[in-house]
Amino acid sequence: MASISIIGLGNMAKVLGARAAAGGNAVEFVGRDAGKASALARTVGGGSASVSMDAAPSGDLVILAVPWESAVPVVQQHGTALDGKIIIDITNTFDLGDYGGRHVPADTSVAQQIAEVAAETAQVFKAFNTIFGTVFSRNEQVDAFFAGNDGRAKEEVAAFIKSLGLRPVYAGPLVMARALEEAGLLVMGLGRWGEKNYEFSLAVRKRSDAGV
Numbered sequence: 001m002a003s004i005s006i007i008g009l010g011n012m013a014k015v016l017g018a019r020a021a022a023g024g025n026a027v028e029f030v031g032r033d034a035g036k037a038s039a040l041a042r043t044v045g046g047g048s049a050s051v052s053m054d055a056a057p058s059g060d061l062v063i064l065a066v067p068w069e070s071a072v073p074v075v076q077q078h079g080t081a082l083d084g085k086i087i088i089d090i091t092n093t094f095d096l097g098d099y100g101g102r103h104v105p106a107d108t109s110v111a112q113q114i115a116e117v118a119a120e121t122a123q124v125f126k127a128f129n130t131i132f133g134t135v136f137s138r139n140e141q142v143d144a145f146f147a148g149n150d151g152r153a154k155e156e157v158a159a160f161i162k163s164l165g166l167r168p169v170y171a172g173p174l175v176m177a178r179a180l181e182e183a184g185l186l187v188m189g190l191g192r193w194g195e196k197n198y199e200f201s202l203a204v205r206k207r208s209d210a211g212v
């Protein structure tokens with residue numbers, strides 16, 4: 001099991017933190033409001049801890065559960081404290097007002113922008129942005145798409161996803177974070193106009209005769 005720092009104290013921090021703690025990971029919440037952070041750690045339980053934004057995150061995996069526009073500034077704020085860490089970006093970048101396109105240029109993604117400012121020794125991944133918080137909170141096994149460069153860190157991220165009771169589905173190197181960010185917009189559109197609810201998730205369904 002892994003040690004996890006979750007930066008942000010909102011909906012996704014709570015549901016991710018709860019599943020991570022239940023999965024046997026050491027969870028630390030990192031937030032701007034120390035009282036809110038410790039209250040969240042108490043609510044989630046499972047031995048979870050909290051620290052303020054001034055402290056260096058202690059987890060080997062650092063999850064950015066903040067709005068997309070805060071992701072790069074948060075990584076810059078923590079500077080060398082993130083050296084050697086696995087950074088997991090869960091952000092979606094679209095505008096909920098008009099469901100317009102992503103707020104980053106088409107040839108990049110928030111995750112790639114994070115990689116540009118993070119230490120060379122940090123490994124950046126995109127994950128969880130296609131799963132609604134409501135789905136997360138039900139503790140069911142759903143597909144969790146993730147993207148990031150191949151290697152040992154990829155295996156650690158996959159193991160962490162499994163520890164949450166989810167099925168890791170690798171979408172490719174970090175350049176594929178663009179596709180996952182578009183997929184985040186896709187699930188919102190499906191929820192609003194097609195399914196007319198937010199109680200579903202994207203999945204890979206293999207052909208029964210595929211033989212793989």
Ligand SMILES: NC(=O)c1ccc[n+]([C@@H]2O[C@H](COP(=O)([O-])OP(=O)(O)OC[C@H]3O[C@@H](n4cnc5c(N)ncnc54)[C@H](OP(=O)(O)O)[C@@H]3O)[C@@H](O)[C@H]2O)c1
Binds near residue numbers: 009011033067092
């Ligand atoms: N909700 C979903 O279903 C869902 C699903 C997939 C992905 N996402 C993505 O997950 C991310 C978090 O979503 P959410 O629903 O958890 O949002 P949320 O409930 O609004 O929580 C956002 C948290 O980010 C913190 N924050 C914002 N700027 C910060 C900064 N500069 N430094 C430190 N903390 C900062 C806020 O801190 P304060 O508490 O101090 O205000 C708040 O605790 C978003 O990028 C969203 O697109 C959400």
